[in-house]
Amino acid sequence: MYGGKMVLDKLGQSLNNALKKLARASTVDEALVRDVVRDIQRALITSDVNVRLVLDLTKKIEKRALEEKPPAGVSKKEHIVKIVYEELTNFLGKEAKPVEIKAKPTVLLTVGIQGSGKTTSVAKLSRYFQKHGYKVGVVCSDTWRPGAYQQLKQLIEPYGIEVFGNPEEKNAIKLAKEGVEYFKKKGVDVIIVDSAGRHKEEKGLIEEMRQISNTINPHEVILIIDGTIGQQAYNQALAFKEATPIGSIIVTKLDGSAKGGGALSAVVATGAPIKFIGVGEKIDDLEPFDPKRFVSRLLGLGDIQGLLEKFEELSKEVEFKEEDMEKFLKGKFNLKDMYAQLEAMKKMGPLQQILKMIPGMGYSLPDEMVRMSEVRLKKFKVIMDSMTEEELENPEIINYSRIKRIARGSGTTTKDVKELINQYNQMKKFFRSMDKRKLAKMAKRFNMGGFGI
Ligand SMILES: Nc1nc2c(ncn2[C@@H]2O[C@H](COP(=O)(O)OP(=O)(O)OP(=O)(O)O)[C@@H](O)[C@H]2O)c(=O)[nH]1
Structure with missing residues (x-):
């Protein structure tokens, strides 16, 4: 998994299986190490990695796994997982090298x-x-x-x-x-x-x-x-x-x-x-x-680091208030909140990816909600401007005569207003249908400002 997407999933799966073999073994001996290394070799070659590069890499892993003694407090198995992680990381370039935006332009x-x-x-x-x-x-x-x-x-x-x-x-x-x-x-x-x-x-x-x-x-x-x-x-x-x-x-x-x-x-x-x-x-x-x-994602060692970075990136572009997020997650929101959330989601885009990255949260948002078009959002805003405070806070009171008034006031049609209300109901229903326990857990994590996993 990378960014919530399945990237090199076959390779990841094979590597993960190799590490599982290690985890399941009762004793870690030379035969097991060689066996695991062979599995890693096979996985990489299947992913079209150059055979010579694979041999160089796996030789290093094998040598270190057999010769290095784990530091105090670390099991042999954990140590080998760390070696595999380190060598694969080096193999893929070690450090991130971002594009630098220094000059203007x-x-x-x-x-x-x-x-x-x-x-x-x-x-x-x-x-x-x-x-x-x-x-x-x-x-x-x-x-x-x-x-x-x-x-x-x-x-x-x-x-x-x-x-x-x-x-x-x-x-x-x-x-x-x-x-x-x-x-x-x-x-x-x-x-x-x-x-x-x-x-x-x-x-x-x-x-x-x-x-x-x-x-x-x-x-x-x-x-x-x-x-x-x-x-x-x-x-x-x-x-x-x-x-x-x-x-x-x-x-x-x-x-x-x-x-x-x-x-x-x-x-x-x-x-x-x-x-x-x-x-x-x-x-x-x-x-x-x-x-x-x-x-770490490829090996299935947890996505937490990436997840945190993703959130950091997202919080820069969207001002998310914690209480908003909680409301949103609990499905308790009115039209005002919905507008803020739609605006936020439009900017976030990959909300769906974020939900997927959280362990155990395989939810998939309806596409329509994730990609709100600019035009539609603007129309919604115009409509909401013609609503009373009471209507915005409690959309349930909006009946047909109110719909007509709102459409007239905003220069839109009753169909447009109904569409907005439908969207609201749909969102509310969707979030209501999500697992409350997981949502509460997630909301709590948001409030803690981190992911204490
Ligand atoms: N699945 C997937 N498809 C991609 C990705 N990047 C590009 N594509 C698809 O690859 C195809 C070619 O992409 P373009 O961006 O049109 O390619 P191009 O290199 O500009 O093509 P020319 O202008 O014809 O040289 C399109 O169908 C894209 O949607 C990616 O990361 N994943």
Whole structure:
């Protein structure tokens, strides 16, 4: 699991089974260690990790597991789990290497082979930085695929992120330059330039990157690599790393890819830093890549660290009052609360992911509730402005004649008002139907400001 998404789930499962074998054994002897190491080998090779890399890694694990003595108070089994965790973490690059936003504006250039998920990743990236409080502008210099500009607009304009582009312009370099200048004048913090992606192989890609790069002077060039190509990612990452001193990588499509382990380890092996991973098709399905978090989730060692970080990230963008959260969780809320919650959920997006990350909370929210459209939300707000305080606090009193009055007052239709009330009832019912005990536990954790697990 990563960010609530199933990422490399097969690999995770096999690794977890290997650790279970260890946990179940009555005695930890050499034969058991070798057996567990063999299981780890098999799991990694099945995930398309390069065989030589696998052998190097598992040799280290085996040597340490057999030779190192556990410190006082730690069992042999625990010690071996820790060794596996540490070595896998090192194997995936050890430390997280975030994209730094220092200059204003910071210019990021993205490149990637056709179909790698480049355009989607540009959208996700822009949203990521926006959520972190930056004003973002996106330049579409993809003159090759006319749909790219529209695709970008569709993906991110609803979030208020502007896209600069011109489907008529055929000169990608000119377009990139104009776009960067445009957003510089606008005073944004981050400019993301999406390049053409017309290439099927490394050479053309690198050449185009050089050309655009020389013109716009980006602070960082980000290569988008398709995670489903497994260890083939090595050559792409290597050629790229050699061509730019300021290169970092996003590995996409790690959700459901059987070869994701191979792609990640191959990129790490080139020494190019992986900064994000793509874990789905939606705009919020992008995660900063942190080997420690990644491995602990992969091994099923608990998601708590990641969960805390996720909450920290979310609390920055949404002002959540504790009592609101409790009301919300207990299903006790009125229309005013609902509006605040919808607003919050719209910004959070991955609320569903959060619920899934909490052990034992496999709830899935109706999609409609998670993704509230801007337009609908605005309409709801207008309608609520025409309600009396009494109605907002106690929506049950809203009968048909009140609905008519509210519709008239807000310049909407009775159908719109009814829709709002339906939404309210639906939410209320949904949260009522959730397990009270778990909810109370969760609310308590919120109030404690942490997850005391
Ligand atoms: N499951 C999954 N799908 C992804 C991910 N990232 C991108 N995709 C999908 O991959 C496909 C290609 O993505 P695009 O962003 O259009 O690819 P591109 O590299 O810009 O493509 P071109 O512009 O044609 O070169 C789309 O269907 C995306 O939805 C991911 O992390 N997970």
